[in-house]
Amino acid sequence: MIIIEELKKKYNRQSKFAVDGISFSVNNGEILGLVGLNGAGKTTTINVSCGVILPSGGRILIDDVDIVAEKSKASREIGWVSEFPNFEPNTKAIHLMLYFSGFYKIPRKEAFIRSMDLLRTVGLEEDAYRPASAYSQGMKKRLALASALISGPRNLLLDEILNGLDPSGINLIRKLMLEWKKQGKAILLSTHLLGILENLADRVVIMHHGKIIKTLANEEMKSLGSTGIRIRVDHVDKSLEVILSKYGNVRIDGQNVTITNISDEQDMENISSDISANGYRISHLDLEKTSLEDYFLNLIGEVP
Amino acid sequence: MRQILHEIRRALLAKTTILIIIVIILIPALVVATSISSVNYANSVKAEGYAEGQNLTFTISVYVYSGTYGTPTFGETVNLSVANHNYLLTTDVAGYANVTLQSYNASEIGNSSYTYDQVPGDSSTSLQGRITILKPEENPYFLISRSFYGQNGTLYTSRYGINRVPINNEPRIYGILVTYQPSNLSSFPNISMYYITDKSGIPVVEGIRYNVCESGITYINNFSSQQGGYNYNESEMKYFGTFKSHESMVITPVNLTVNTNTSDYIFEFFSSNGTEVGWIALNLTRTTSPDVVNSLFFTSELPMLSLFVPLLAMLSAFFVFGRDRVTGVLSTVIVRPISRRSVILSRYLASVGAVFVASLASLGLSSILFHYLLGTYIPLSSILLSLWALSVMICGFSGLIFFASSIMNSIGKIIATVMLAFFFLDFFWTFYALPAIPIFVSTYLLNQSYGTLEYLRTQAILDYITPSGYTNLITYLQQHNVSTFVLASYPVSEIYLTLPLVLAAGLLWILLPLLASLISFSRHD
Numbered sequence: 001m002i003i004i005e006e007l008k009k010k011y012n013r014q015s016k017f018a019v020d021g022i023s024f025s026v027n028n029g030e031i032l033g034l035v036g037l038n039g040a041g042k043t044t045t046i047n048v049s050c051g052v053i054l055p056s057g058g059r060i061l062i063d064d065v066d067i068v069a070e071k072s073k074a075s076r077e078i079g080w081v082s083e084f085p086n087f088e089p090n091t092k093a094i095h096l097m098l099y100f101s102g103f104y105k106i107p108r109k110e111a112f113i114r115s116m117d118l119l120r121t122v123g124l125e126e127d128a129y130r131p132a133s134a135y136s137q138g139m140k141k142r143l144a145l146a147s148a149l150i151s152g153p154r155n156l157l158l159d160e161i162l163n164g165l166d167p168s169g170i171n172l173i174r175k176l177m178l179e180w181k182k183q184g185k186a187i188l189l190s191t192h193l194l195g196i197l198e199n200l201a202d203r204v205v206i207m208h209h210g211k212i213i214k215t216l217a218n219e220e221m222k223s224l225g226s227t228g229i230r231i232r233v234d235h236v237d238k239s240l241e242v243i244l245s246k247y248g249n250v251r252i253d254g255q256n257v258t259i260t261n262i263s264d265e266q267d268m269e270n271i272s273s274d275i276s277a278n279g280y281r282i283s284h285l286d287l288e289k290t291s292l293e294d295y296f297l298n299l300i301g302e303v304p
Numbered sequence: 305m306r307q308i309l310h311e312i313r314r315a316l317l318a319k320t321t322i323l324i325i326i327v328i329i330l331i332p333a334l335v336v337a338t339s340i341s342s343v344n345y346a347n348s349v350k351a352e353g354y355a356e357g358q359n360l361t362f363t364i365s366v367y368v369y370s371g372t373y374g375t376p377t378f379g380e381t382v383n384l385s386v387a388n389h390n391y392l393l394t395t396d397v398a399g400y401a402n403v404t405l406q407s408y409n410a411s412e413i414g415n416s417s418y419t420y421d422q423v424p425g426d427s428s429t430s431l432q433g434r435i436t437i438l439k440p441e442e443n444p445y446f447l448i449s450r451s452f453y454g455q456n457g458t459l460y461t462s463r464y465g466i467n468r469v470p471i472n473n474e475p476r477i478y479g480i481l482v483t484y485q486p487s488n489l490s491s492f493p494n495i496s497m498y499y500i501t502d503k504s505g506i507p508v509v510e511g512i513r514y515n516v517c518e519s520g521i522t523y524i525n526n527f528s529s530q531q532g533g534y535n536y537n538e539s540e541m542k543y544f545g546t547f548k549s550h551e552s553m554v555i556t557p558v559n560l561t562v563n564t565n566t567s568d569y570i571f572e573f574f575s576s577n578g579t580e581v582g583w584i585a586l587n588l589t590r591t592t593s594p595d596v597v598n599s600l601f602f603t604s605e606l607p608m609l610s611l612f613v614p615l616l617a618m619l620s621a622f623f624v625f626g627r628d629r630v631t632g633v634l635s636t637v638i639v640r641p642i643s644r645r646s647v648i649l650s651r652y653l654a655s656v657g658a659v660f661v662a663s664l665a666s667l668g669l670s671s672i673l674f675h676y677l678l679g680t681y682i683p684l685s686s687i688l689l690s691l692w693a694l695s696v697m698i699c700g701f702s703g704l705i706f707f708a709s710s711i712m713n714s715i716g717k718i719i720a721t722v723m724l725a726f727f728f729l730d731f732f733w734t735f736y737a738l739p740a741i742p743i744f745v746s747t748y749l750l751n752q753s754y755g756t757l758e759y760l761r762t763q764a765i766l767d768y769i770t771p772s773g774y775t776n777l778i779t780y781l782q783q784h785n786v787s788t789f790v791l792a793s794y795p796v797s798e799i800y801l802t803l804p805l806v807l808a809a810g811l812l813w814i815l816l817p818l819l820a821s822l823i824s825f826s827r828h829d
């Protein structure tokens with residue numbers, strides 16, 4: 001579990017706080033998305049949370065251990081994937097993995113087996129004996145993930161982990177995250193794109209200028225950003241509502257009916273035929289695609 | 305602790321570190337190898353003068369050759385004085401200064417002498433000798449001389465002089481210098497050398513036990529088995545070689561010293577018909593005195609180390625810590641279960657440890673080289689003091705770069721700091737380029753007159769200021785005679801030059817930069 005309380009961070013020789021008094025927590029078995037524009041403070045929040053940089057105020061508890069006061073203890077349960085992973089020059093990936101395992105007192109033999117396993121998991125098995133500094137951006141991300149998992153930590157802080165990954169990589173990571181969630185790990189995931197989190201995150205924290213401007217639960221997100229349909233029918237009654245509610249959320253406003261959160265695109269056609277078949281006449285039909293990103297931009301636009 | 309060892313091992317095996325270690329180890333090897341030659345060229349010169357002729361016509365020859373290697377000199381001026389007349393003669397390519405005089409009698413020639421200044425005009429370096437009159441003699445191995453002693457025709461003297469000489473590029477052993485007086489002969493005869501291991505215990509005087517042939521005078525010991533009161537069996541002597549005589553030649557018995565720990569030998573020389581013409585007993589082992597090795601070490605190797613070790617220590621600090629911090633590589637370590645203090649401390653120990661181990665290896669290697677080449681190790685006290693000075697430099701300079709790296713956020717700035725520290729705290733100090741040292745210090749120093757108490761104190765302070773100065777400080781302590789530092793007239797404490805003070809001030813340089821970086825890195829990111 002990651003608890004962030006009134007976290008503040010001002011970088012050296014900067015006048016503004018990069019993170020300005022934010023509080024939230026990531027529970028065990030929860031995936032929390034951290035969303036914001038460039039410079040919102042996501043990376044800062046993650047880096048402070050995993051002890052890579054020092055906070056200017058507030059505190060962070062990792063499984064109830066303060067990351068500043070008891071750093072070595074708290075770090076034991078942290079797995080971190082940096083936004084721009086960078087590895088020691090001229091060092092082979094497998095050696096880096098072994099080096100990192102040394103910090104957890106993992107016996108060398110076991111460390112080797114675990115490292116090879118992880119490299120296989122992230123798809124780097126064949127590149128294990130290449131210098132990591134010569135990896136491509138996506139490969140570096142994969143290696144960073146493998147190295148974050150070496151100790152099987154209970155808390156994962158992943159900075160833009162999907163950035164630079166190919167579709168198979170994105171799928172892999174989604175799958176892994178859902179697995180970790182089942183195992184009860186706490187996962188903090190930052191991204192620019194709200195859409196990515198839609199079928200993944202349990203909650204989303206939206207940051208702007210170092211502050212949290214909105215926290216959304218998964219259900220709220222779903223209603224916000226799904227495909228919808230707006231129709232006008234000659235008459236509206238209860239039975240129409242019953243018919244339509246099996247497709248999604250129905251909202252009725254006079255003669256206007258909005259169905260949002262339609263899970264299956266196929267249903268779009270079924271809806272109109274179903275309405276007609278039940279004796280209603282459609283005078284107007286209009287697809288409504290309010291994307292999460294639209295919502296997100298609107299939200300930020302409202303902030304002064 | 306395990307993590308610290310882990311980091312140290314890793315840093316030691318990093319390519320850049322290995323490169324740095326190699327450089328530090330190679331420097332003294334080169335310096336030692338080149339400084340050996342200065343031991344070889346002990347520029348001693350020898351001369352022999354003789355005359356031959358009759359009535360009032362005498363040809364006088366003074367042969368001048370290197371006593372070190374037996375090579376003839378050329379163009380040297382010899383002052384010959386005969387009956388209160390002086391003649392200036394110059395040696396030719398064969399090493400001879402010749403003149404034919406026609407107005408002196410045998411007694412005047414027999415009482416004449418020559419002088420040769422090794423340093424022209426400096427009479428303290430003069431070689432002097434009497435001119436010996438040689439009587440023409442058919443026998444190429446023996447001649448009749450010193451007729452003026454009244455032993456005309458009754459005393460045979462070998463034409464050979466035998467002596468011990470250092471050999472060029474073989475500082476560990478002596479060679480045998482054989483000089484020959486050709487006199488009136490037109491060709492040179494052969495001589496054969498035999499040897500036997502000497503287990504006698506004849507008292508050793510600087511390696512030579514006994515040398516009856518030195519000035520070319522010996523009684524003939526025809527196949528005698530007794531030399532210098534020591535009995536041995538000449539029939540057991542082994543043949544070494546036959547040589548064509550020359551005015552001077554060096555026989556190098558290198559192969560005799562290989563694979564044996566005996567270095568005491570008796571050598572005998574025989575004419576072609578088996579007559580002994582001379583002998584020498586000598587210890588072939590040549591050792592250089594610890595003082596010479598010490599001063600070679602302090603004047604050639606230590607300055608080189610004090611110039612390069614700080615640079616390499618700073619580069620190592622940059623590669624091990626500064627670069628990784630700026631590029632974010634260090635974050636992949638910081639995020640592990642290790643405190644920030646341990647991160648910087650382990651990197652510091654790794655960097656400093658690597659350079660220190662290299663310096664230790666370097667001193668050890670050069671000591672072994674000195675022993676191998678000159679037969680003498682560097683004295684232990686010098687090694688220990690040097691290790692202290694090197695530690696001060698390594699820790700001081702590494703600490704500076706660790707501190708700079710912990711507050712700077714660009715590789716360029718850190719590299720600039722390395723360069724500035726190198727030039728202003730190391731390079732200029734090592735070469736005493738005073739104008740480059742902060743103005744107020746140098747003007748203050750230049751205002752003192754050389755050798756005064758104030759001057760010496762300021763100079764000591766200058767050396768305390770920078771870690772590089774500690775090699776100078778220990779050099780003064782150990783050598784007491786460094787030319788830039790006249791210690792004679794003042795007690796060491798008066799000029800702030802006591803061992804406890806040097807140790808204490810060095811400790812500050814070891815600890816302060818490290819503390820500053822520890823504090824800075826654990827409090828700020």
Ligand SMILES: Nc1ncnc2c1ncn2[C@@H]1O[C@H](COP(=O)(O)OP(=O)(O)OP(=O)(O)O)[C@@H](O)[C@H]1O
Nearest residue numbers: 011012014018036037038039040041042043044045
């Ligand atoms: N090392 C640094 N020194 C000074 N200021 C910094 C540093 N890192 C980040 N900042 C500033 O802190 C603020 C937050 O940056 P941060 O990297 O946390 O944003 P982010 O949300 O991760 O952005 P992005 O989506 O571009 O990754 C920005 O204004 C940035 O300029």
Ligand SMILES: [Mg+2]
Nearest residue numbers: 042043044083
């Ligand atoms: Mg970021």
